Amino acid sequence: MVDKDVSWDRRNQFHLLEVVAQWEGRVTTEHLQRAFDINSRTTSGGIFKDYGEVAPGNLVHSASVRGYVPSETFEPCFSHGRLDEYLSLMTRHGTLNPSFAGLKDVPAPTESVSIPHRAVLPEVLRKAVQATQTRSRLEVVYRSLSSPQGEERIIAPHTLVYSGQRWHVRAWCEKHRAFRDFVLTRMASGAELLGDALEDADPVLDANWQNQVLVRLGPNPGLTPEQQHLVALDYGMDDDQELKVPVRCALTHYLLQSLNVVWGSCQLSPIEQPLVVVNPEDLEPYVFNG
Known part of the structure; x- marks a missing residue:
């Protein structure tokens, strides 16, 4: 059980340690120094020490790679183990953390599309x-x-x-x-x-906020079997070629929008809309103009 008394700053630092270690195989004091503008190697070393106390055995020091690597029993405690966490760190420097762009340990350049932020007063x-x-x-x-x-x-x-x-x-x-x-x-x-x-x-x-509905998505049947298999791989579908996403009922419409799933009579070509809803009758009450 992770100590709930860990400060917000430490949680943020521990999150970086886990994400970089999991997806790059090594995390170093330089990651901390550059990402959090830490000037002291002693300070960054203390962060590793603190992490080892709350998540013992998760990261082990490796002299051969001059850093810390995930152990065989590594389990995320301050992250979720998802790839999007790593990609978020790699692209965050453009808006939140410019120092992250200077990390020497980043294996390849990354970029993300920035959607224009609508002006909120x-x-x-x-x-x-x-x-x-x-x-x-x-x-x-x-x-x-x-x-x-x-x-x-x-x-x-x-x-x-x-x-x-x-x-x-x-x-x-x-x-x-x-x-x-x-x-x-x-x-x-x-x-x-x-x-x-x-x-x-x-x-x-607010029943539609408190309750969830399971959104079941599958490859567009208008695609060839080979294309459907590729879509299933793209979205990490199960053996039934379904992507199952639990979502608050009130957010169902937005989830479909984000996945480019068009609802209603206006339909795109299978190539333009590779995903379709498998259980439309379950979602209809929660989709705008459904």
């Missing part, structure tokens, strides 16, 4: 964050396709959500008396907190 985000933290009502002028000029709404946000393309809040809407998604970029300036949220706004009552 800082004052709007601050009010939304405050409302979620204090469980407050929030009065906003909200613009939508049906009301592009905007109309006043009173909402009670409980969670900020990044859908992969934009930020929104999951909130109780007093006008519609239902939990809905409100895109932050569509909120005008001047949002105001109005006091405690109503009892109906309790997040526990």
Whole structure:
């Protein structure tokens, strides 16, 4: 069991140790020095020592590679063992950590596509964050396709959500008396907190948020068997050629969007849409305009 008292800074450092060690086979004090702007080899050595105390036997020092390597019994404690964690570290230097670009131990250049960030007004985000933290009502002028000029709404946000393309809040809407998604970029300036949220706004009552649905995806049957097999490999499907993804019901639509799975009558060619939903009847209640 990992010590819950480990500080946030140490957890971040331990996360890097595990991810680099797992996916490169070696992690060194120089990784820590460059990634966290540590000037002292003694300090970075102390981080390895601290990690060894909370995750004994996970990393072992190897004189031959002049660094630490994963042991045969290595088990991630501060990471999840997923490739995307490594890729995230390798691309993070472009936005969060410029020093990471200088790592000599990076095996190959990496790059990622940067999706333009839609402009969220800082004052709007601050009010939304405050409302979620204090469980407050929030009065906003909200613009939508049906009301592009905007109309006043009173909402009670409980969670900020990044859908992969934009930020929104999951909130109780007093006008519609239902939990809905409100895109932050569509909120005008001047949002105001109005006091405690109503009892109906309790997040526990947001059934589509609290409950999950299993999204089952498979290769598009319009592809050749060889192409379907390749798609199955691309997405790490099981022997049944299915990718099974549990997701909050309220986030089902966004998951399909991120995987380029088109819902409804507008269909792409099999090459353009290599994945299809295997269980559409289970998802239909949670897909917009489904």
